[in-house]
Amino acid sequence: MVNRGFTMAEAARLVQPNLQRSTVSSIIRTFHQENRINRRQPGGGRPRVLTDQQELAVEEMVRARNDIRLSEIKQAIENSNDTFANVPSISLPTMSRLLKKHQVSMKQIYLVPFERNNVRVKQLRSEYIQRVMELDAAVNHHTYIFVDEAGFNLAKTTCRGRNLIGQRATIQVPGQRGGNISMCAAISEDGVVGCTPVLGSYNTEHLIVVFFK
Template sequence: MNHSLCPWIFNLTDCCLVICKLHIAARAFNLEILIANCFPLMITISYHISRTVFETLHCSNMEQDRLVGRGNLHRRGGGAPRQRGGLQRNVGRRQRTIISNEVRAIIVDHVVNRGFTMAEAARLVQPNLQRSTVSSIIQTFRQENRINRRQPGGGRPRVLTDQQELAVVEMVRARNDIRLSEIKQAIENSNDTFANVPSISLPTIARLLKKHQVSMKQIYLVPFERNNVRVKQLRSEYIQRVMELDAAVNHHKYIFVDEAGFNLAKTRRRGRNLIGQRATIQVPGQRGGNISVCAAISEDGVVGCRPVLGSYNTEHLIVFFK
């Protein structure tokens, strides 16, 4: 109903009430002349007012229906207007069910060996399993003599087998700070496990490690015994080489001198390991001081080399030159 016409209806009601009150008052005071002259006039006025109101209401409803019909004609199919962004796709589409190889074997056994119908096998094996799915499994078994799902194919063949991928993972687990370039070099130079892999790219190795849940993480430093037999032997050999260089005094024309500092406990800060496990390497229990080495070379080779703890200053350089 058009709300703008409500005052008309209320005015019509008030007019009828006024007529009734005047009629009662005229009866009470015996005003027969007022009843005879005014009452028909009021009835006529009320009739015209009510007719005008209802005709207006009828025309308003017709105009509204016409406008709605015109709007539907402009829409495709006369339906509801399209939502912004176009029609929604894949609404109500059934998700594809992945059937495991064990369930496939049970379905084949029920239908082929036990004589169940496809619908009965679908109800017995798995809830909400469609008969068409069972039919597809049985058809594949009868035509291709195959129960297991077909492996995803297409594109390039696999570079590494499952055993080779596990060997790469073990390589990372054995040494958490290994680089991808070192893994690549080990695979390409291997004549045993990776003999059939002439080359492999770094992104392939990265995807392989991610597939086996090997991620990049901060390296956790684990101290080990610093003065074991192997470390003492390496330290002794290093000092022996330095002493031999100091003892080698040769005459030369041009001498090139340079100084460099390093620390024996320097390690990588990031490595790889399985998700949920720390990436660890063995490091000394104490970092120790920095070592600076000043060396002199000539056209004949290394002339002299002198390591000191800390950094080189003027006094150390003078001693080295002497």
């Protein structure tokens, strides 16, 4: 239009037959005001709350402690003076969306004894195996006796059942549950050496009285 003296309608028809005059006017206005004719990059909306490094730091929190709550992550972020110093506050829904983005979901927690694989317990297991191997290699035959305890209750029932759709699965149980019973048994290569039930739980004194006297 500037170089050839076209009107807006003529310039529109020259570029595209169905191009509207208002579109040409908008392009010219943008060129005069912002010195550009290209389309602006999409943007807008709220900026990101956390950077990529901060999101990875949140993921590491969950990896380090699987039972951490969203409220605890939120508090750790808002109280941080280092990694999250630029984040004054963050909402719980934002935390939930962030974890979902990084493939973190709610799962059942499995209990793992933390002492099972420490150095002391591993050394004790190694010493136990060495002792058993020495006894097997000895001239005199040794009989191994294994002692274990299991607790139960006479009123214990199954937790799952079947019935027609729309109807509850029910069973009859006694009004009084009664006390817990512990059964301790000693087993060798020849079978059960002895077993004694007691009301309550076993302790060291009970074991000595039942099996070692």
